[in-house]
Amino acid sequence: MAVSMKNQAAVAGIGTTKYTKNSGVSELALACEAVRNCCDDAGLDPAEVDGLVTYTMETSDEIEVARAVGLGDLTMWAKINYGGGAAVGLIQQAVMAVTSGAAKNVIVWRAMNGRSGQRMGQGVSGNIISSDLIHWSWYMAYGMLTPVSWVAMIANTYMHKYGVTREHLAEVAIAQRTFALNNPNAAGYGRPLTIEEYMAAKRITERLCIYDCCQETDGACALLITSTERARDLRQKPAVIRGVTQASTRGQEQMTSFYREELDSLPEMELAARRVYAMSGLGPKDIDAACLYDAFSTEIVMQLESFGFCERGEAKDFVADGNLRIDGRLPNNTHGGLLSEAYIHGVNNIAEGVRLIRGTSCNQPRRAEHVLVSSGVGVPTGAVIFGRD
Amino acid sequence: MPKPGRIKPPMGHDNAWWWEQAAQGVVAIQRCTQCQTLRHPPRPMCSECRSLEWDFVASSGKGTVTSYTTLYYPQFPGYEYPLNIVLVDLEEGTRVTSCLTGCTPEEVDFGMAVTAYIHEDEDGFKIPMFRPAAKGGI
Numbered sequence: 001m002a003v004s005m006k007n008q009a010a011v012a013g014i015g016t017t018k019y020t021k022n023s024g025v026s027e028l029a030l031a032c033e034a035v036r037n038c039c040d041d042a043g044l045d046p047a048e049v050d051g052l053v054t055y056t057m058e059t060s061d062e063i064e065v066a067r068a069v070g071l072g073d074l075t076m077w078a079k080i081n082y083g084g085g086a087a088v089g090l091i092q093q094a095v096m097a098v099t100s101g102a103a104k105n106v107i108v109w110r111a112m113n114g115r116s117g118q119r120m121g122q123g124v125s126g127n128i129i130s131s132d133l134i135h136w137s138w139y140m141a142y143g144m145l146t147p148v149s150w151v152a153m154i155a156n157t158y159m160h161k162y163g164v165t166r167e168h169l170a171e172v173a174i175a176q177r178t179f180a181l182n183n184p185n186a187a188g189y190g191r192p193l194t195i196e197e198y199m200a201a202k203r204i205t206e207r208l209c210i211y212d213c214c215q216e217t218d219g220a221c222a223l224l225i226t227s228t229e230r231a232r233d234l235r236q237k238p239a240v241i242r243g244v245t246q247a248s249t250r251g252q253e254q255m256t257s258f259y260r261e262e263l264d265s266l267p268e269m270e271l272a273a274r275r276v277y278a279m280s281g282l283g284p285k286d287i288d289a290a291c292l293y294d295a296f297s298t299e300i301v302m303q304l305e306s307f308g309f310c311e312r313g314e315a316k317d318f319v320a321d322g323n324l325r326i327d328g329r330l331p332n333n334t335h336g337g338l339l340s341e342a343y344i345h346g347v348n349n350i351a352e353g354v355r356l357i358r359g360t361s362c363n364q365p366r367r368a369e370h371v372l373v374s375s376g377v378g379v380p381t382g383a384v385i386f387g388r389d
Numbered sequence: 390m391p392k393p394g395r396i397k398p399p400m401g402h403d404n405a406w407w408w409e410q411a412a413q414g415v416v417a418i419q420r421c422t423q424c425q426t427l428r429h430p431p432r433p434m435c436s437e438c439r440s441l442e443w444d445f446v447a448s449s450g451k452g453t454v455t456s457y458t459t460l461y462y463p464q465f466p467g468y469e470y471p472l473n474i475v476l477v478d479l480e481e482g483t484r485v486t487s488c489l490t491g492c493t494p495e496e497v498d499f500g501m502a503v504t505a506y507i508h509e510d511e512d513g514f515k516i517p518m519f520r521p522a523a524k525g526g527i
Contacts, residue, residue: 121463129401137398138430141516142488143460143468145396152458153476160499206459206494258476259429259484263456 006279009098010231010238011091011354011386013042013224015109019185019342022116023218028060031111032068034220038107042224043235049224051076051103053093055086055110055345065109076103082254084295087346087375088272088382092244094225104226110347111220119216121146132254139256147295148213150255151378152205155298157263159207162313164301166207168320170198172297173211173339175324180336182362187215188340212297214338221347223354232389239357239386242370243280247272248380255378269306269374272383277308280385282370284308287385289356289365290330291349291373294337299377300324307372307383326363334363346375350384357386394512395467403433406445412515416448416505418483429483450505451522452477455484459494467510473497477505477519491520 015038017023017030031054039046049071052062062077076097080086090108097103114120122145144150158164173193180188193211201209231238249267251260260267277283284307292303304315309330323329335341335352342348353373355361361368374383398408410417419431423440434441460472473489475497489497490508502522509515 129399131403133399134401134404135430137396137404138486140396141398142474142486143395143465143472144474144486145465146460146463149458149460149474152460153456153474156458157456157499203461205461206457256486258456258486263476 003099004279005095005099005244006242007228007240009095009225010228010240010389011223012226012231012234012236012238013038013044014351014354015039015041015222016185016348016351017220019187019217019219019344021216021218023113027111027113027117028064028068030113030218030220031060031065031109031222034109034111034222035065035069035107038222038224041236044105044224046070047072049105049107050074051094051097051106053078053080053090053106053108055079055083056081057083057345058110060111076106082376082379082381084293084346084376085379085381087293087350088244088373088384089246089375090347091223091225091241091350091384092246092382095241095244098225098227104230106225107222108225108347109220109222110345112345113218114343115216115218117218121148135253135256147255148204148208151296151298152208153258154263154378155296156207158298158302161264162316164316166199166209167195168301168316169208169212169297170195171319171322172300172324173198176294176333176337177340178325179334179363180340183335183341186336186341187217188336208296208298211339214295215340215343217342217344219342219344221344221351223347223350228389237358238389239354240389242282242385242387243276243278244382244384245272245275245279246380246382247275252380254380257378265312266302266306266377268381269303269377269383272374272381273307276372276383276385282385286370287330287372288367288369289334289371290332291337291353291371292332293346293349293374293377293381294333294339295343295377297339300332303374303377307374326365331363331365334361334365349373353384353386357388392511393466394510394514395516397514404431407431410445411507411517414507416450416485416517417445418448418479418481419443419445427481427483429485446481448479448481448505452479452503452505452519454489454497454499454501454503456499457489457497459497475503475519477503488518489520490518491524496521
């Protein structure tokens with residue numbers, strides 16, 4: 001018999017490192033620091049951690065982290081594929097483990113020297129043949145080496161079809177930068193962004209500029225998932241997981257789903273939306289705040305439609321009306337997001353979703369009963385809805 | 390030391406044949422021999438009828454731009470910037486990702502008619518690209 005995951009598990013701990021451009025330490029060191037801080041935040045003895053989940057792109061293996069931190073006996077571990085699309089998948093793995101009894105206290109994390117070490121979009125080449133490398137080669141041979149080059153193709157179609165302008169994208173970037181001004185761990189802290197600076201910014205692709213692109217960051221972020229019941233006995237207010245899912249749809253490629261008939265929407269995000277709303281019994285009207293994945297500003301605009309906050313083509317007006325700001329309909333990425341806090345592959349956006357439920361965001365909106373968080377856009381992805389206990 | 394060129398595709402069972410055709414001047418489109426469905430990029434199985442049997446047809450090279458972008462930064466060796474990237478809907482019905490040369494970034498547009506040609510790099514590597522239809526192709 002199928003077991004419902006609704007309300008069974010909660011995020012009970014958040015651990016981060018400092019987010020920098022040059023950590024000066026190994027990615028394993030960053031991972032250990034975040035995991036330790038996560039246990040401290042929750043008030044959980046690290047020896048009680050029995051499950052670990054991270055990214056396939058992570059360079060620190062589960063047992064290396066377990067050994068260095070001194071975790072307990074492990075009964076479940078997993079790595080999730082597809083870059084930032086993995087973020088919510090980590091949560092789903094942990095919830096499945098907690099709900100099924102495979103593990104009791106699962107830590108999920110991502111640690112990366114994303115600026116000083118291996119940067120995104122360096123290209124891959126060589127003699128190794130795999131279906132994944134053949135996939136990338138259809139684009140890299142033509143010079144599409146960077147995430148922004150892949151994203152620009154669908155973004156341009158969407159912007160052209162619905163009349164989205166650079167001013168709309170500027171509002172996304174500036175709203176999030178404004179949030180970052182209150183977040184001492186954000187790259188945008190102390191660095192306000194004006195519309196003039198945005199419009200004059202370096203052009204990266206047609207039609208995205210540097211402020212439409214996320215940070216590159218050295219840092220780590222870890223989360224503890226345990227049963228809702230157990231979470232109530234720990235130190236923090238639980239962020240109860242009302243619904244969680246992964247989502248990939250027909251015609252899916254990693255960042256380059258260019259062969260679907262229509263290129264003006266995000267079918268995988270629409271699947272994620274249907275699933276999390278069905279599981280949670282909630283709808284867009286119940287969501288008070290969000291942390292929508294924002295490697296690029298256009299992804300925010302398109303997701304507002306995927307998750308039903310606007311009709312197709314109307315997200316630009318929703319954005320222009322200031323609805324992503326603190327007093328708007330949907331305060332979004334109140335920590336600054338990937339654009340203005342840090343790029344920890346989306347795990348830092350999930351952490352902010354938890355803070356919003358706890359009531360501890362550096363930009364706490366008036367109401368945050370239910371918070372929606374999504375992971376990577378244009379890749380196999382997922383979504384989660386947190387609620388107050 | 391030779392000048393670094395474009396990033397070459399790994400040549401595996403599922404894709405090398407397409408590049409071999411390109412080197413001979415053909416823009417190939419994979420075809421399922423069971424249900425005749427065309428597909429691109431190449432894959433080992435037909436997702437319509439699940440057949441593993443396939444051959445290919447030569448595209449006329451005629452198509453229209455269904456989306457595009459222009460890349461300005463970062464700039465990698467082996468490519469010329471600004472670099473126009475296009476999604477072309479070929480008249481046979483499949484879509485291909487490629488470069489558009491022979492026009493400025495300002496001239497690229499949705500729905501623009503384009504024609505394929507085979508570009509040859511300095512190191513001899515051959516790769517299908519497109520140019521505005523008015524300027525002629527393969």
